[in-house]
Amino acid sequence: MIRNRKYFRALGVTAVAGASMLTLVTTSGASSGGLAKGAPVKIGISLSLSGDFSGDGQAFQQGYKLWAADVNKTGGLLGHQVSLDIVSDASSPTQVVTNYQKLISTDHVNLTFGPFSSLLTLPAAKAVSRYGYAMVEGAGGAPSVFQAGLHNVFDVALPVANSLVPFATWVSSLPKSVRPKTVAYVTSNDPFTQPQIPVAQKIMGPAGIKTVYNKVFPGEVTDFTPIADAVAAQHPQVVILGSTDVPTVSAFMQAFEQSGFSPKVFIATAGPDQGNTFIKAVGAANADGVMVPNTWYGLAANKQSRQMVAEYIKLYGGTPAGVNGDVAEAYAVGQVVAQAVKATGGFDNAKIIKYLHSNVSLATVLGGAKFNSLGMNPQMTAYTFQWQGTKGNKFVQVNPVHDANSVKIVFPKPVWGK
Amino acid sequence: MNSTALLSAAKDGLLTGSVYALMATGLTLIFGVMDIINLAQGILVILAAYLSYALQIHWHIDLFVGLLITIPTMFVVGIVIERLFIGRLKGPEKTAMSILVTYAVSLLIEGALNMTFSVNDVQLQGWYVNRSFAIGSVHFGYIYMAGFVLAAVLLSSLYFMLYRTQFGVSVRASLADQTSAALVGIDVKRVSTICFGIGVAVTAAGGMIYGATNSFNASTSYDLISRLLTIIVLGGMGSLGGAMLAGVGMVFIGDMVGVIWSPVWSSMSYFIALTVVLLIRPQGLFGKQSARVA
Numbered sequence: 019m020i021r022n023r024k025y026f027r028a029l030g031v032t033a034v035a036g037a038s039m040l041t042l043v044t045t046s047g048a049s050s051g052g053l054a055k056g057a058p059v060k061i062g063i064s065l066s067l068s069g070d071f072s073g074d075g076q077a078f079q080q081g082y083k084l085w086a087a088d089v090n091k092t093g094g095l096l097g098h099q100v101s102l103d104i105v106s107d108a109s110s111p112t113q114v115v116t117n118y119q120k121l122i123s124t125d126h127v128n129l130t131f132g133p134f135s136s137l138l139t140l141p142a143a144k145a146v147s148r149y150g151y152a153m154v155e156g157a158g159g160a161p162s163v164f165q166a167g168l169h170n171v172f173d174v175a176l177p178v179a180n181s182l183v184p185f186a187t188w189v190s191s192l193p194k195s196v197r198p199k200t201v202a203y204v205t206s207n208d209p210f211t212q213p214q215i216p217v218a219q220k221i222m223g224p225a226g227i228k229t230v231y232n233k234v235f236p237g238e239v240t241d242f243t244p245i246a247d248a249v250a251a252q253h254p255q256v257v258i259l260g261s262t263d264v265p266t267v268s269a270f271m272q273a274f275e276q277s278g279f280s281p282k283v284f285i286a287t288a289g290p291d292q293g294n295t296f297i298k299a300v301g302a303a304n305a306d307g308v309m310v311p312n313t314w315y316g317l318a319a320n321k322q323s324r325q326m327v328a329e330y331i332k333l334y335g336g337t338p339a340g341v342n343g344d345v346a347e348a349y350a351v352g353q354v355v356a357q358a359v360k361a362t363g364g365f366d367n368a369k370i371i372k373y374l375h376s377n378v379s380l381a382t383v384l385g386g387a388k389f390n391s392l393g394m395n396p397q398m399t400a401y402t403f404q405w406q407g408t409k410g411n412k413f414v415q416v417n418p419v420h421d422a423n424s425v426k427i428v429f430p431k432p433v434w435g436k
Numbered sequence: 437m438n439s440t441a442l443l444s445a446a447k448d449g450l451l452t453g454s455v456y457a458l459m460a461t462g463l464t465l466i467f468g469v470m471d472i473i474n475l476a477q478g479i480l481v482i483l484a485a486y487l488s489y490a491l492q493i494h495w496h497i498d499l500f501v502g503l504l505i506t507i508p509t510m511f512v513v514g515i516v517i518e519r520l521f522i523g524r525l526k527g528p529e530k531t532a533m534s535i536l537v538t539y540a541v542s543l544l545i546e547g548a549l550n551m552t553f554s555v556n557d558v559q560l561q562g563w564y565v566n567r568s569f570a571i572g573s574v575h576f577g578y579i580y581m582a583g584f585v586l587a588a589v590l591l592s593s594l595y596f597m598l599y600r601t602q603f604g605v606s607v608r609a610s611l612a613d614q615t616s617a618a619l620v621g622i623d624v625k626r627v628s629t630i631c632f633g634i635g636v637a638v639t640a641a642g643g644m645i646y647g648a649t650n651s652f653n654a655s656t657s658y659d660l661i662s663r664l665l666t667i668i669v670l671g672g673m674g675s676l677g678g679a680m681l682a683g684v685g686m687v688f689i690g691d692m693v694g695v696i697w698s699p700v701w702s703s704m705s706y707f708i709a710l711t712v713v714l715l716i717r718p719q720g721l722f723g724k725q726s727a728r729v730a
Contacts, residue, residue: 069658247448
């Protein structure tokens, strides 16, 4: 027993000495960033590579990888090559927590980037905040994310509650003779979609546009036909669909068409922004006139954006209009963190959080980023986009109406099935 | 709420429910004959949908004509899975092990589908997919009507096979008691293999209709399998009639509640009904008490 105790004591001393030597070696070789010279900077990311948000998750992955490739081409972050450690959370709010805990405590990543959707960003941001990590993200703009009292979360995109404001303002400002008289609101019970509805309703109600249907459906619904039929039975002239993905939008559109119902105006909060995936699901003819709110599109005038789009097309093919907005949001996350790392001279998360809270203005492919005390980027502008044309559809900016880059809105939307 | 909405919900429940009934029938047939809980049934439905998709995209084969290829193909897929994985399960832990094995099979297929088709959602297209006809104020989608007819034809064929053929006698004997069936000379192993093939083959029709009425990717299978399992639990594990009734009932209840009350309660209402039934009849609506003990 005594022999054993001596053995363990000797082992302990050796271990401490070894650790000290390792620390010494590491410190002596450290660069200004706090990492050993030549060591890569590891960035941990959980993404929905399968499950409900897999389409968006894949697009986010492309955006993050594109940014990392661009940074590494120019020498990396403070001379360190960027290494992305991406794991899949299968669109699960519980798995995303496990992933970030593992990325930080086991993989020892230096920085973390956000996952996809507000539903996952909130638990993820809470998890990484316990380790003092910053969470810069591009798809967690729901009020619930900012109301959680977290100090470490920064959303580069538009706060989602205001996404439908330009659209609702446009409908309400139409001349009375052509202004729609009825509207249906139907939304998934998702933190991304639900907050957008009351804001739109508050604008359209006073304009005399009567609400004839206003219901929430649970996110796990897969058969949307009865809900769509119930909406169609009210014959609303405007349908505002609170959706998070393409399948939801295509299911509603299919059920509407089968019911012989075609609203004058149809907007979905997400789904139509998914480029060719959306067109393939609903068909080119039916896409004509469908609208979606967003903060960015592939033909945006922003110089950085155009450069990113050109690089994206070189790598993945396609056209500028077909580039998913998620790609730009992910890319912008990288840009914000890169500027914070450069300004703070290292990878210290506490310093990065402090810097991003310092009211500093940053440039991204989405436009300017400046975070308020809650981590929101309120200066981001909301736009409305519309698919136009029945063959070789174009995805164009139509709102705000007076913006120089907006084209004329197709109104009323062509009738489906004709 | 108006009468059109109510009638439409009743119609949706009946038509969509019949397709779920068809998919669940395969699952309950496999359990009834083999004591196998096939967690891969959901991904097999999606595999069948992707087969229809591939035939349509690459060879421009109509969805319904494509069934002439996909049904036999899925039958063969079922036979291969049974021979490679399921047939090797023996002993008292067979049912429990089947959950793990079929889950592994489902992960393998899911991975292969993601690699082949990517995770982007796709939907099956055809001129009839979005078309409908009206009776009064209620519209009937061609694809849903076709799904209903297809389910009725296939379920009737299944019933004919079970009650009017010699093979059906063997299947029913195996359903009732495998040991006794073997004692009277029935090749239970062969019956099991063929039943697994049939149980998987019906996913071809279910998958095609599902893929034409919903966008899907490989992970859609998780939603499907959870629904299919609750259907066969409500109907009674191993009961074909129970699976049919529960399949239609599940969708019908959900759709009616969604329209009368709120969509938020549509799924919940079904699970309340399921809980009540299980409290009164733990073996499900048509399940046999202690049928699988021993």
